[in-house]
Amino acid sequence: MNKSSNLSKRILDIEKSAIHEMTRLSKKFEDVAFLSWAKPTSGTPEFIRAAAMDAIKNGLVDGYSESLGILELREQIAKKLKNYNRIDSTPQQIIVTTGAIEGLAAGIMASIDPGDEVILPDPTYSTHIRQVILASGKPILVPVIEDEGFRLNIDEIRKAITSKTKAIMYCSPANPTGAVFTEKQLKELADLALEYNLIVITDEAYEYFTYDGYKHFSIGSIDEMRNRTISCFTFTKNYAMTGWRIGYLHANEDFIPHLNKAHIPFTICAPVVSQYAALAALKGPQKCIEDFRKHYFEARNLMCKRLDNLATVFSYQKPRGSYLMFPKILTNEGKDSAAFCKKLLRETRVSTTPGIAFGPSGESHMRLSFCVPLNMINKAFDRMDRYFS
Numbered sequence: 285m286n287k288s289s290n291l292s293k294r295i296l297d298i299e300k301s302a303i304h305e306m307t308r309l310s311k312k313f314e315d316v317a318f319l320s321w322a323k324p325t326s327g328t329p330e331f332i333r334a335a336a337m338d339a340i341k342n343g344l345v346d347g348y349s350e351s352l353g354i355l356e357l358r359e360q361i362a363k364k365l366k367n368y369n370r371i372d373s374t375p376q377q378i379i380v381t382t383g384a385i386e387g388l389a390a391g392i393m394a395s396i397d398p399g400d401e402v403i404l405p406d407p408t409y410s411t412h413i414r415q416v417i418l419a420s421g422k423p424i425l426v427p428v429i430e431d432e433g434f435r436l437n438i439d440e441i442r443k444a445i446t447s448k449t450k451a452i453m454y455c456s457p458a459n460p461t462g463a464v465f466t467e468k469q470l471k472e473l474a475d476l477a478l479e480y481n482l483i484v485i486t487d488e489a490y491e492y493f494t495y496d497g498y499k500h501f502s503i504g505s506i507d508e509m510r511n512r513t514i515s516c517f518t519f520t521k522n523y524a525m526t527g528w529r530i531g532y533l534h535a536n537e538d539f540i541p542h543l544n545k546a547h548i549p550f551t552i553c554a555p556v557v558s559q560y561a562a563l564a565a566l567k568g569p570q571k572c573i574e575d576f577r578k579h580y581f582e583a584r585n586l587m588c589k590r591l592d593n594l595a596t597v598f599s600y601q602k603p604r605g606s607y608l609m610f611p612k613i614l615t616n617e618g619k620d621s622a623a624f625c626k627k628l629l630r631e632t633r634v635s636t637t638p639g640i641a642f643g644p645s646g647e648s649h650m651r652l653s654f655c656v657p658l659n660m661i662n663k664a665f666d667r668m669d670r671y672f673s
């Protein structure tokens with residue numbers, strides 16, 4: 285008998301991550317040019333590290349904090365939500381979470397019962413799909429419109445709604461496509477949520493990284509949506525704090541005690557040392573965010589320019605946000621994106637992520653990450669130029 289056959293169906297239903305598979309394979313080769321990482325490659329700014337050291341030295345981090353997170357941090361977050369996201373907030377509407385991921389998981393756990401349906405754009409961040417499955421829900425994937433910058437297809441979302449639909453979950457700026465859902469699109473989505481009494485769970489991890497005049501919009505800032513939105517944020521991207529595992533969610537005050545019932549059994553409270561680091565991040569100079577944005581903008585432009593030279597192999601939508609893009613593979617081999625990316629790795633030592641990892645509409649695509657040094661982009665494309673010429 286298969287050793288894992290007595291594990292839960294939920295877990296067995298989840299396929300192995302194509303992303304981790306590529307990471308594992310990449311380790312077999314030397315001198316790989318990585319375009320598959322979706323984490324900032326710069327280090328956490330020094331003033332944030334220093335604040336964490338002070339908190340340790342002063343004995344502030346040896347116990348749990350309040351499960352919602354330390355009050356001073358929630359006060360600072362409330363200010364940021366008001367100033368940047370236009371979400372009127374009090375500390376009582378915030379839970380500090382173990383990264384955005386844990387906030388999203390709590391959001392899903394609190395919103396759905398087994399068998400309930402959650403609508404997600406396709407392609408989307410695969411963790412969202414897995415979180416729905418882990419909560420015994422059913423992910424309903426609605427293809428986005430690639431030719432129009434991978435925008436939401438509101439008509440198709442409407443058609444996908446059934447009596448079992450409980451929630452809509454999305455990230456914007458988007459992983460893997462680089463789409464930015466505009467205020468207009470999100471207002472249309474809000475109208476649907478109101479009409480069908482749905483909860484909206486947002487992942488705003490890349491909120492500061494938009495380009496070409498595209499602006500991030502938080503659906504939770506719409507008055508009528510206040511009672512049905514769970515908005516999730518993180519320090520991971522803005523302050524290069526991937527390993528600190530710190531983020532937060534915002535929801536209406538009535539939801540918070542229920543969300544906390546999902547938060548506590550998984551994490552008790554967010555890492556306390558990281559909460560002090562996050563507090564310093566919000567109170568300190570915000571220059572690092574603009575520095576990261578400038579770098580990603582330059583890197584995006586370089587990646588698009590280099591892709592233009594490979595126009596017979598890839599077509600692409602210019603990313604309007606995040607630090608990811610999702611070119612379409614035009615060759616016959618591209619129809620199987622997993623095989624294509626593995627071969628590319630074997631033959632050119634360029635590591636990319638197969639589009640199929642992000643939902644069925646991701647097939648024939650690959651995800652490229654431009655949160656890497658410019659010379660990494662050039663190295664990868666020099667190799668691909670030689671390979672495809």
Ligand SMILES: Cc1ncc(COP(=O)(O)O)c(C=O)c1O
Pocket residue numbers: 322323382383384385386409455458459487489517518519520526529530531
């Ligand atoms: C869309 C999206 N959400 C969330 C995360 C992870 O966020 P955190 O580190 O805050 O859990 C990522 C990381 O790549 C991401 O791309």
